[in-house]
Amino acid sequence: VINNAWGPVMLPYDIHGTRTSAVYPVTNTFYVSPEQHSRILRSCMSKPKPDTPEDQLPITYRLICRKSNCMNHENMCDWPDESIHVFEVLINSTSVKLHRKRSYYDRDNYEHYEGNDSSVEVSNLIVAGVNKVGIKQCSCDGCYKKLNDHVLSIEVQLRETRDVILYWARSQLISEAVGKALVRQLTNVQTYSGDDELIVTSNLTIDLRCPYTFTRIKEPARGLNCRHLSCFELCNFVDA
Ligand SMILES: [Zn+2]
Ligand SMILES: [Zn+2]
Known part of the structure; x- marks a missing residue:
């Protein structure tokens, strides 16, 4: 709308x-x-x-x-x-x-x-x-x-249309540097628990398969403000 x-x-x-x-x-x-x-x-x-x-x-x-x-x-x-x-x-x-x-x-x-x-x-x-x-x-x-x-x-x-959406997504390709910065920002999860203890996440497993089809991702995509670590396959998302 x-x-x-x-x-x-x-x-x-x-x-x-x-x-x-x-x-x-x-x-x-x-x-x-x-x-x-x-x-x-x-x-x-x-x-x-x-x-x-x-x-x-x-x-x-x-x-x-x-x-x-x-x-x-x-x-x-x-x-x-x-x-x-x-x-x-x-x-x-x-x-x-x-x-x-x-x-x-x-x-x-x-x-x-x-x-x-x-x-x-x-x-x-x-x-x-x-x-x-x-x-x-x-x-x-x-x-x-x-x-x-x-x-x-x-x-x-x-x-x-599908082609227009794919074009929009593909024209917002992020560079390797921006991608790395994003990973650093997303993996640096620090939260304070109730009793002032700092919790740092250090061990992370990231799935390289698309969450929609469980096949290996060829064209990884993500939501603009998404906080998830894993990506999804662009076409699978657009067609879903
Ligand atoms: Zn009436
Ligand atoms: Zn997400």
Whole structure:
């Protein structure tokens, strides 16, 4: 996710303090520049060259809803309860079909769920210029409570390909000197235990096999701020 095209907004949206069970769409707008719009991923697009700058890579738009305490879970989606009388999101007057977990009842009439709520890709509804978001919501007491605490937004996602990711990683190759300094820094683990005793780690075993496939690493890679001593095979990580 690179930024929000619209929102985040807290539900229930724009109630103006008046709670009625009347359902009216509340509309809001956001702007998409022609340049931005031309980057929307289309099936006819040729694959981006590996060295394409980040601000020219294809993008997609998605509608997502989160509980306010789950804002930092990038892909966790939580639509307002299905039992709400009316909850509908319209983008440029087209109603968005929400991807919801499915509820079903077993023989003993216990409710179960299948799947998860998930965000909806709405790229095909986005136009260059001014876009309209409409929200239809029931604001009776019960629905108000169920909508409450949900945060709705339209997010822009960068669509990097495998080749682009490999190119990014390979262009951040570290020199032997930097590598050695890193090893020295990571192996010099000194911690003070509770009773002021210094613990120094001196004997270390480092696995030269990739933790994903247990084969010998040919192209070692690591996370930028990772504190692990072992590396992993770049391709295995990208493909995982
Ligand atoms: Zn209601
Ligand atoms: Zn790590």
